Amino acid sequence: MTGSRATIPPARPVIGEEEIAAAVRVLRSGMVVQGPEVAAFEQEFSALVEGRHCVAVNSGTSALQLTLLALDMKPGDEVIVPSFSFAATANAVRLAGGVPVFADIEPGTFNLDPDATAAAITPRTVAIMPVHLYGQPAAMDRIMALAEAHSLAVVEDAAQAHAAALNGKPVGSFGLAGCFSFYPTKNMHSLEGGMITTGDAEFARKLRLLRNQGMEQRYQNEIVGANMRLTDVAAAIGRVQLGKLDGWTEKRRSNAAYLDANLKGVTVPVVAEGAKHVYHQYTIRVTGDRDAFQAGLTERGVGSGVYYPTPIHRLRPFLTEDGSVGPWKLPETDKAADEVLSLPIMPSLTDEDLERIVEAVNEVAGA
Numbered sequence: 001m002t003g004s005r006a007t008i009p010p011a012r013p014v015i016g017e018e019e020i021a022a023a024v025r026v027l028r029s030g031m032v033v034q035g036p037e038v039a040a041f042e043q044e045f046s047a048l049v050e051g052r053h054c055v056a057v058n059s060g061t062s063a064l065q066l067t068l069l070a071l072d073m074k075p076g077d078e079v080i081v082p083s084f085s086f087a088a089t090a091n092a093v094r095l096a097g098g099v100p101v102f103a104d105i106e107p108g109t110f111n112l113d114p115d116a117t118a119a120a121i122t123p124r125t126v127a128i129m130p131v132h133l134y135g136q137p138a139a140m141d142r143i144m145a146l147a148e149a150h151s152l153a154v155v156e157d158a159a160q161a162h163a164a165a166l167n168g169k170p171v172g173s174f175g176l177a178g179c180f181s182f183y184p185t186k187n188m189h190s191l192e193g194g195m196i197t198t199g200d201a202e203f204a205r206k207l208r209l210l211r212n213q214g215m216e217q218r219y220q221n222e223i224v225g226a227n228m229r230l231t232d233v234a235a236a237i238g239r240v241q242l243g244k245l246d247g248w249t250e251k252r253r254s255n256a257a258y259l260d261a262n263l264k265g266v267t268v269p270v271v272a273e274g275a276k277h278v279y280h281q282y283t284i285r286v287t288g289d290r291d292a293f294q295a296g297l298t299e300r301g302v303g304s305g306v307y308y309p310t311p312i313h314r315l316r317p318f319l320t321e322d323g324s325v326g327p328w329k330l331p332e333t334d335k336a337a338d339e340v341l342s343l344p345i346m347p348s349l350t351d352e353d354l355e356r357i358v359e360a361v362n363e364v365a366g367a
């Protein structure tokens, strides 16, 4: 037991002196919205996605929603998504007027199963939206091949996976578009913020119009658009964090390697061949009483989290009209929701923290 030592939280967002100084500098400059900091942030972020066009927006959810709006879906158009994700993934489909179709996940990686995805394609399917869950790239080689064979758009939900890669190719560089989040608990943040990455210049222009009331030139509106602009304060904070991302990613990966090597009695994360996992979450499987397991960790001063306890297809907005669960058969999704538990993995963990996490998990697992 840990006695009086402070609890290790499941996540710890960084707002350091550099972030504060950057925010103050922008506030004093008077150029606070969609100005030079946003332009510089877009420019710098493109280095993460093979030089693709980058369009900054005010959240990760906005990034997904704007991208799906830009697909001009017709009523009844379907987008295949995993149900084992944050609700924003499926919310974005609905907000853009589409129908989310849920496909099951691979038990090892927790990511969209390409075979289940293939089986979910119908004549109404227009897009596939894989999520790089917990920071591990989805099976993009197989998903891209499937999308090409059926002429479908691919929108990557990369909200948890900044700088993750498959066979050396970064997430956000595979599909028509990649969508990143800069929410405080993500691997890097801008308080609130998001980024859309695309290799298609025309699509990027459309996203920029949709982001700003349909205008490129002020008051010369070309299409109907929203206001999803990012502030320069947020962009300046994001730029500071982007500069630290590589170091943070390496620390997350070395923290994960330590836990992999030392945890006993639980299933540690499975990393797919060729995948660079950036460990937004370090997620184990606990069979048996997960609540008791989590309580045991809490008693020992180790915070943990369940992402996500309820699969999206079981959340109220995604039930059928009579309130029952739709036609979905998602056994791996349901099993994962019952078993997953995420341990602290953030870059600020000390060696002592890591030892405490191992000791607590192994004790509670009875290993």
Ligand SMILES: *Cc1c(COP(=O)(O)O)cnc(C)c1O
Binding pocket: 059, 060, 061, 062, 085, 086, 088, 089, 131, 157, 159, 160, 181, 182, 183, 193, 194
């Ligand atoms: C965080 C997250 C989002 C939404 O990002 P926000 O910036 O919070 O709007 C979307 N999808 C996934 C998988 C996420 O984890």
